[in-house]
Amino acid sequence: MKPMNTMRLAALSLALLGGAEVAMASEVTITAEFRPSSTNTRFKNTTPVSGFCKHFSNAAVCQSDESKSIELGIKYTKETVSRDPDTRNRFYVGFPGRQVVDVARAGDSPSQLYFSFASFSAFVRRVSGDGRIPNAGRSVSGGCSELHAAFYSDIRAINLWRINNPDVSSHCYVNSALEGEGVQAVSNVEEFSIGYNLVAPNPLAMRAGIYTGEVNYSVGENGEIALGNMVTNLNTNSLKIKFELDVQHALEVHFPANSDKVILEPPGGWMRWLNGGPAPEKLVRDLPFRITNTGPLSIYMECEHPTGRSCGIQNTRSSEIAALDVAVSLPGGIQLNNGQAVQRFPIPTGRARPLHVDAVTPVFNQPGALHFATAAGEAAEMVKNPGDTYRGNVTVVFDALL
Template identity: 45%
Template sequence: MQADVEELSVGFNLNIPPPYRLKAGKYRGFTTFRIGPGGDFDFGNDVSNLSGDSLTVNFELDVQHAFMFEFPPGSDRAVLEPRNGWQAWLAGGKAPQRIYRDLPFRVWSTGPFKVYKLCQHDMGAHCAISSDEGEQVAVEVAMSLPAGIQHRGQAVERLQLPTGRFAALQFEAAMPTLNRPGQLHFEVGRNDVQAMLKHPGSNYAGQVTVVFDAEL
């Protein structure tokens, strides 16, 4: 009995981690099958006219992630104030324990990314704001993210951001995150607030740049 094989199809099922846990980029690989008696494809001893004794299949996986942080208008300026403003202190009340501002944003992310900050005025691990007279106080910069994004397997809640690219924190996707809320937190603590109050009428200012980097 003679049979002619004119066409043969092979299907593949790639066993890979969830794509949202992979870095963006192209992943390549290959596998080689042996053809002939005792091989991966064995058509019998009397098969002839084979084009070769092996078949190499090349694979390419292109991973592209959604990655966007959206801030409302006016988020380029964060005015630090006590809770409920300055009126209580101006009316003779207690000095504020802290001054702060929380900036909300929306995030779309389906893969890992890094975050770090850059400071106009550096003060150790912190950024600083400076008065017209050159007095400086530290500003803590922290971030909260939705539950679908984690840092070292933990939820991200008021996590302080490091300064500089080489100290950047890496965040992983526990699940795809689409249009979920997060916050940046800026705060001057009690001791520094006390120092600021010794210079009434002074204006403190400084620039803080928060970098969201998907190019891992």
Template identity: 40%
Template sequence: MSFEWTLFSVIAKSATLDRNPTYYRILGGCVAGGGASGSWGDGRARVLWRPSDSGTPAPCWSRSIYAPAGTVMQADVEELSIGFNMNIPPPYRLKAGTYRGSITYRIGPGGDFDFGNDVSNLSGDSLTVNFELDVQHAFMFEFPPGSDRAVLEPRNGWQAWLAGGKAPQRLYRDLPFRVWSTGPFKVYKLCQYDTGAKCAIKNDGGEQVPVDVAMSLPAGVQHRGQAVERLPLPSGRLAALQFEAAMPTLNRPGQLHFEVGRNDVQAMLQHPGSTYTGQVTVVFDAEL
């Protein structure tokens, strides 16, 4: 986070407004941040200054446009207010949590805030500004009913093969979901039957084949700055993929992809009448 002072507002009272040193000409490294106002009845002036360059501020001072040169006038500062800018990374790129910090400025001659010569009755010699930012993200994945069961089939079902056609090139199932996400998260998979990087499905005879598990996400979510399109999911929390929010994503479509490749389909067809099953758990983890 970067933090900078941008405005200074003063209410100062002197014997007469035309001798008030804050009213009305601004000199040095500041310009008017808005109109100045004054009360002729009680000598009170209200001014707003803006540093010309808040990154490298230069000394600022004022001079009455009415008082003759050499005039000395005491003014009591009744109120000093300060405006500021806070520049933070986009919240949707931050992990959820509470962020805290502080910065201390020196007040007095030669300090960060130097109010000039003959200034008295300062309330202290330092100012500490404390920051607290609470980041809370929306995070939800919604699957339609029945998504707990993915039946892997050829593109147009089994009828063509049962009628004497060619063996299917692949078996697959795409499961749609809707996603709400305004921050980063991780995804990984857990397998009932593990074949290294892939999960497997197994029949009653103990024969098993690997299943590719991949995911596609809407454009608002990226992995390493790239769109997420059929990205293979790793196994285990330590290998989890981290996804970043390119923009807040609300109620957008995504898909999980399950697929058995051609060579493994051929192996399955050597065991007609058997059923291959296995569990795959896909974990969406917002606790980074």
């Protein structure tokens, strides 16, 4: 028998790359990756930090892998009227609720991630008018509250607001009692960034590879990302957020030395038959191995002497072929698609119809076994010609990509 194929597969990551301005469109990418270990079963956000976390690096919201900031490339001019009864005339923003986003490898059924806006920041420079910078008011109303006190000077300010319920549509505006009513200003929003919540799929249920997806939002006075009234010089009317998940699974299968040859014999040995006993019902051999695996796995056989449903071994003298039954047992962390344990489960032949199993929990260097046995009735025929030799190559493939 040929040695088993072993492979180590590439990990899944999800990345968000940064804001890019294209005429009337803004696009950013969020990235994350899965690198398995005995203690890690989750994606790690690998998106480069941009936006408010450059300014509020010590804020708690900037310490979490699950909630980082990203600058969206949205720039505009906003005229504001302090404490205006129409809150859209104040410094105002609105965001949609949580989105379900399909991410998929080429040709695969999609997995789903959940994305929502968790916080908001703007770097605002006043170009005319009096009073405070429009986004510097500490009293925030609507669907937001202050997450960090604004940094501000006479002409510019950067705010950081929490979106109180990221799952639903939220509209937020300054409601500062320190401002007089009706104070007008014109300001440029030079940096528009958000913190986000990203709930990635379970990487243990995803095959190795790159998964991509995207979600699109309209941007404008009344867009899904809403900027309120009296907006001019808006550089984009849409925002595309792209997602890239890189999944790399660990897959290693190790066999003892000299495992490339499997010698079949009756259970308990040949002595009973040599001493005049009945022909053995079967010839068997178990081949132990140790496996590390953290994701879905496909197993199949390739045969030198196919017998239709399985592999065979050939009589070197007569060319007759005896069929084999080949099965696999795997650690408890790897199960059949229906949740059953993989114990002496038959291995199919051919890449087109492999045995699919799932990693319920990561498995590191745990024991498994291949079970070889002659099919029913074959052993009795084989021993009718004492001294004959049967040989054949059976290649068992462990594939995390199928």
